[in-house]
Amino acid sequence: MVRKEVPWRKLGSILLVLVLLIQIIPFYITITEAFKPKTDLSSTLLLPTQLYLGNFEAAINTANIFSAIINSLIVTSIALVLIVVLGAIASYSLSRINSKRTTIVFLLLIVVILVPPLSTLVPLYNILIKLNGINTYWAIILVMVVTNIPTCILLYVNFLKQIPYSLEEAALIDGCNYIQIFTKILMPTLKPVTSTVIIISGINIWNEYAWSHFILNQPTTRTIAPAVGTFFSSSIDTGAASATTLMASIPLIILFLCLQKHFIKGFVGSGIK
Amino acid sequence: MNEKKRNIWFNKHSMEVFYIPVLIIVILFVYLPLLVGFGYSLTDWDGYSNSMNFIGFSNYLSVFKDPNFIKSLVNTLIYTFFIVLIQQPLALLLAARLNSVKKGAGMIRMGLLLPVMVSYIAFGTMYSLMFSYTGGTINDILGIFGVAPIVWLGGRWSSIAIIIIMSSFQWVGMSTLIYFSGMQQISGELYESADLDGMSSFQKFKYITIPLLQPAFLVNVLLNVIGSFKIYDQIIVLTNGGPGYETQSLSSYIDKTYFANQMAGYASAIGIITFLLIVILTLILYKQFMKREVDLW
Secondary structure (H helix, E strand, C coil), X not given: CHHHHHHHHHHHHHHHHHHHHHHHHHHHHHHHHHCCCCCCCCCCCCCCCCCCCHHHHHHHHCCCHXXXXXXXXXXXXXXXXXHHHHHHHHHHHHHHCCCHHHHHHHHHHHHHHHCCHHHHHHHHHHHHHHCCCCCCHHHHHHHHHHHHHHHHXXXXXXXXXXXXXXXXXXXXXXXXXXXXXXXXXXXXXXXXXXXXXXXXXXXXXXXXXXXXHHHCCCCCCCCHHHHHHHHCCCCCCHHHHHHHHHHHHHHHHHHHHHCHHHHHHHHHHHHHC | CCCCCCCHHHCHHHHHXXXXXXXXXXXXXXXXXXXXXXXXXXXXXCCCCCCCCECCCHHHHXXXXXXXXXXXXXXXXXXXXXXXXHHHHHHHHHHHXXXXXXXXXXXXXXXXXXXXXXXXXXXXXXXXXXXXXXXXXXXXXXXXXCCCCCCCCCCHHHHHHHHHHHHHHHCHHHHHHHHHHHHHCCCXXXXXHXXXXXXXXXXXXXXXXXXXXXXXXXXXXXXXXXXXXXXXXXXXXXXXXXXXXXXXXXXXXXXXXHHHCCCHHHHXXXXXXXXXXXXXXXXXXXXXXXXXXXCCC
């Protein structure tokens, strides 16, 4: 029996190594390209012979990468706070009250997961123009909250429904009101789901392109994904594009490498629902 | 205890105010735009001027006579179908192999998940470095074997193939992880008794692992289909819909018809159609999964 299993394992190992290579090679060639001057026409697979930093200058000056990173930090952090706070309290009432009304509200919120961002491009863009929301933080933050909060509510509601109500009844008898129950009893138990919500939504918002690109169209207001996009048309300057890509990706990659266990737990949590 | 005298903070139903902020922003930023978009879709508005004439459903009729729309629709379906077809089986196989890894599982997972950390735009830029005509990694490697350089992002089918490959690989680590965690929850006793019955590892995979992974399947396939149907960023970064309209998806075609072609009414109609299509697709898939009789949530 054991003999029979060997070919399957071998095939699996080959597949695993192959996929790992496919995943890592793009990062490798971006690193090599980022350190090569335009005149260096050696293969992208070869390491640069000298450490050329001109491309990073281009990333900082042309793509405004530092201001883009700061903008992304502002948008992502404020949006995450709103998502967690508004999402958690909404989920609390949605999971504890069983009425037709709450079911309808829950469905209305969950259907948002299905709405492609571009399907409301014309109307939402024009609404934001009328509200003077173009090139403002609040507009992009609210759009990011709206697009990410449904998943957050789905995760919170499913988690809260597993917590027995008897715990809260006991607290009620002891004289706690519902706000105290939420802050003192439920919030501590919500920590694992909250980290899942923060990781999943954080990655989505940090990397979001479509709405960030439409709402923030000035070099000074841009977030990182549209900043990387400045090099689309000028595909000639691959070095600068690589350097920008690298600088834009590094903050999240470092965070991932440091908090790997939390990230992986977060992803797994999002799948279990 | 007198119910009426109780403070509102003790009344469970007063907690309903908690969902009102979320409901308001969702209505303002999703349902109102959908409604306004439906309104626009019944007009010939160009997106800039003040002239807006009601033309009924004629945008919806002309959509289906528009070869570029048909192409975008077909492309979107091709993207969705093949991304799911590549990503899901691959993730399942990787998860199965990862399940029996003893050393270095953490490193492997990290490698698989690395692309999830970067945006489609960044990963797409990396892919365009690999597939560019001059100095592209793939053409360099082919050159060693004497193959003439290929214009990878020039033709319809090779561009579509590259967009599909990039999209299915970028998030394969995430799907793998969800299958992997599903596999870890399957009791080892099932496999032990299967061993006693003399099942091969392939049989165990087919008769134990696959059926018990149904919830993970539902989550992964639904998320993958919904995500792929919205495909936009990857197209913008790799081909910008071109050459011509050859690689356009529904989302990128909306962008094009609105900003470049100045047909806001028409773009709104495509937006509404795209939304309805994804709702229908999701309902069909969900019902198919439910038919299989698995206790899911």
